[in-house]
Amino acid sequence: MTYDEAVETSRAPLRPAPRDRELVRFATLAANSHNTQPWMFSADGNEIAIAPDFKRRCPAVDPDDHHLYVSLGCAAENLSLAASALGWRASSLFDGERIVVALEQAPPAASALADAIPVRQCTRAVFDGRPAAPEILHQLENACREPGVAAILMTDRNAIKKVTDYVLEGNSVQMRDPAFMRELVSWMRFNETDALATMDGLFSRVSGNPSLPAWIARPLLRLFFTEDGENKKYRDELDSSAGVVVLAADRSDKADWIAVGRACQRFGLQATALGLKYSFVNQPVEVTALRGQFAASLGLGERRPDIVMRLGTGPDLPRSLRRPPELVIQH
Numbered sequence: 001m002t003y004d005e006a007v008e009t010s011r012a013p014l015r016p017a018p019r020d021r022e023l024v025r026f027a028t029l030a031a032n033s034h035n036t037q038p039w040m041f042s043a044d045g046n047e048i049a050i051a052p053d054f055k056r057r058c059p060a061v062d063p064d065d066h067h068l069y070v071s072l073g074c075a076a077e078n079l080s081l082a083a084s085a086l087g088w089r090a091s092s093l094f095d096g097e098r099i100v101v102a103l104e105q106a107p108p109a110a111s112a113l114a115d116a117i118p119v120r121q122c123t124r125a126v127f128d129g130r131p132a133a134p135e136i137l138h139q140l141e142n143a144c145r146e147p148g149v150a151a152i153l154m155t156d157r158n159a160i161k162k163v164t165d166y167v168l169e170g171n172s173v174q175m176r177d178p179a180f181m182r183e184l185v186s187w188m189r190f191n192e193t194d195a196l197a198t199m200d201g202l203f204s205r206v207s208g209n210p211s212l213p214a215w216i217a218r219p220l221l222r223l224f225f226t227e228d229g230e231n232k233k234y235r236d237e238l239d240s241s242a243g244v245v246v247l248a249a250d251r252s253d254k255a256d257w258i259a260v261g262r263a264c265q266r267f268g269l270q271a272t273a274l275g276l277k278y279s280f281v282n283q284p285v286e287v288t289a290l291r292g293q294f295a296a297s298l299g300l301g302e303r304r305p306d307i308v309m310r311l312g313t314g315p316d317l318p319r320s321l322r323r324p325p326e327l328v329i330q331h
Ligand SMILES: Cc1cc2nc3c(=O)[nH]c(=O)nc-3n(C[C@H](O)[C@H](O)[C@H](O)COP(=O)(O)O)c2cc1C
Pocket: 029, 030, 031, 032, 033, 034, 035, 067, 068, 070, 071, 074, 120, 121, 122, 123, 124, 201, 202, 279, 280, 281, 282, 283, 320
């Protein structure tokens, strides 16, 4: 199978049957940290459970599994939207270990957000600088509405500049941290063959970089993947963005991190449905030493900022891969 065929297979239109396989396929199309796909699914009657796969955790960038649980929330949101589109009303609860999604038959509820699931992608590219109209911003804010989660949407250039400073400072800290770099590189996939071998990770072309044999790409990383180069890239990306959104839960526990994931996934889907692009710039919330100052700069008080995303108008990039449902459904 070629890379493009694998993308097409995982992103084929939603079919009503086999129901559980299809819902899991759509759940796995969610955004997730480093594309580790840190989840396992199980189905029992009209219940589908999503459990963390701790073998796929990222101890360097995410030592307390904060973004792992956000990723599970993203998957739960996709699953619920896909279920509604197929005529199954979904209600979820977190039992302390797994998200259990109960399905009840209901009239099918097609939605622009469900339609956006196979199209959505994180676009790590310079956008075109066009501002977003107020009614678009309003729809994006609405998409983030989730009990216990605050969304701060910024379009003022000075506010975005302040966030940019934190992103650059965070990026510098991370790129000087050997453990962070080792972990990041271990999830990089430098060419189609390597990406297809694992169906996970960060494929170079998805981020706008060339596809190369790993033995050539690895030594070149030192030359081309530098602190200054990445800082310039992030500055250009943020300068060209129409806005930045920060999500912060009222409490800092697994249930609230999952809630943040749901809001964050809906934001990405709504942006996609509106023809916009988005990507994550999470450095200020990933670097512990910066997180408190970043929270204070946003007036968040004791609350922990969980996610930072930018949005705007930009190009289509190649889509990322997902492991097929057979590999993530436990029997
Ligand atoms: C909790 C979370 C944290 C993420 N952090 C970052 C990040 O800091 N930088 C980045 O470029 N992408 C980040 N991403 C995006 C993922 O890398 C992306 O979702 C994954 O590679 C799959 O690609 P796709 O969303 O385009 O399908 C994050 C996603 C999630 C859900």
